[in-house]
Amino acid sequence: MPFSSTDIVFGFVLPALIVAAVLLAAQKWRLSRAIDLSPLALAVGFHLAYWMVGLGPLRPESHWHWIPYVITVAAVISCAKAIGTWNRGARAALILISSAAFAFFLVPTWQDLEPTRSVLIVGWSLTVAGVTLSAESLAQTLFTSKRSHQVLLVALLISSLAGAVVLLLADNLRFSQMAMALAAAIVGLLIANSIQSIPPQAESTLFPAVTAISGLLLIGRVNSFSDVPWISYVLVVIAPLGLWVLNLPYIRNLKGNLRVAVGLSISCIVLGMAVAFAVFATYASQ
């Protein structure tokens, strides 16, 4: 068992419960009427697990030390986007510029980095921006009910869990625990979402969640000496876009749980492929 009971309690269970409690308390005290606190709750949940388990230092000295701060800034930007009225172009520009800035900190400066730092900065920021904007568009067109927002959160949750498995197979237990921390925060959001009478907008959590998943997989990949292929990491990041299948005419007409199941099944298939490639690469050579 790579994780101890301490890891599970302080790195998953407690953060999930605290996030749910914070959101419910914010709704009770009417703090969440003026601003959607979901992105900040996501960041808080991640930080709780990160610091309680001791997953990194306070002062960033290496590229991967920046991950908790990048997630926090992404959460703040999401809150800012939700407050004002931004047209589509301005929102896209904000996300793209922010992603590029995050990449500047997360991509290492090693001379022998492959692909090169420039390629990784461009590729990673375009991927994060593309997945975020695509998923936000999906949320705005298809998700109008409380159940729909839960579907999006579930897609993000299973992506985080799959990311944790891929990172574990890539011999990066620390980053795997960080992915579990993200999953814990999303579980907290789901708990609050299922209880609250005014559910949070899941789309506002997309930017910090996609930034977190992509960032963890990026730093996990460049620091790995395993044979887990790039495709595993990429598939985990793009898996939530499997929900776009809900836009298909035949599937749009399906009702209730069947529609949800179809929507999530595509994401699950993509994630299953990601994990399968990682497992094959890890154990086929042994």
Added chain:
Amino acid sequence: MRYKTFWLLLVAVSLFLGCGDPPAESEEADADAPVVELGTEDDETIDETSATTPSDSTMIELTPENTQIGFVGTHIVEEGPDPDARSGQFEAFQGTATMTEGMLSKIAVEIETSSLQTENEKLTGHLKSPDFFDVREHPNASFTSTSIEPAADGEVNITGDLTLLGNTKTISFPATVSTDGGFELNAEFTIDRTEFGMDYGVDKVEKTVTMTIGITSS
């Protein structure tokens, strides 16, 4: 006036171009700079040490052919010893041992951390990751002695600066030294990995790591 402005601009541009270094070159220069922090006032490299060695001294080159540098890590278990203790060694390093008047007077070694190997490929990869040695961020580790004091018969007490994960701490450990028919040194000691910033999994893996050094030179 125009000529004055032109020359001022030319000087300013020259200064600007002369002062700026592209990041890649700076990083390359940093990567080439020796990580060894000698813990002394001097900034000597291992090669320069030989030039200042007194004439009655002998320098012995330490290489993987005559030197073994190993480590043993253990899991936290209810009842010791750990049946799954993990051992490994470094396979790329360079160093010198200096003998003065037949006594070991100085020892220094620089290790390529990415050369660490264990009997299990996954374990090797895990140890190289940011969970432990973080070899991509910290490609070098080093040890340089600051004093070597004779102890019991055939033993010495070596004190020096160990640099690991970019952190330098002073350590002391006993070693058995023999100069009969060559030079032989054996040492086994423990370090607290968390003192060097290797703090992942302290509830699963013991903080103390056993280091072993063996030198046989004829």
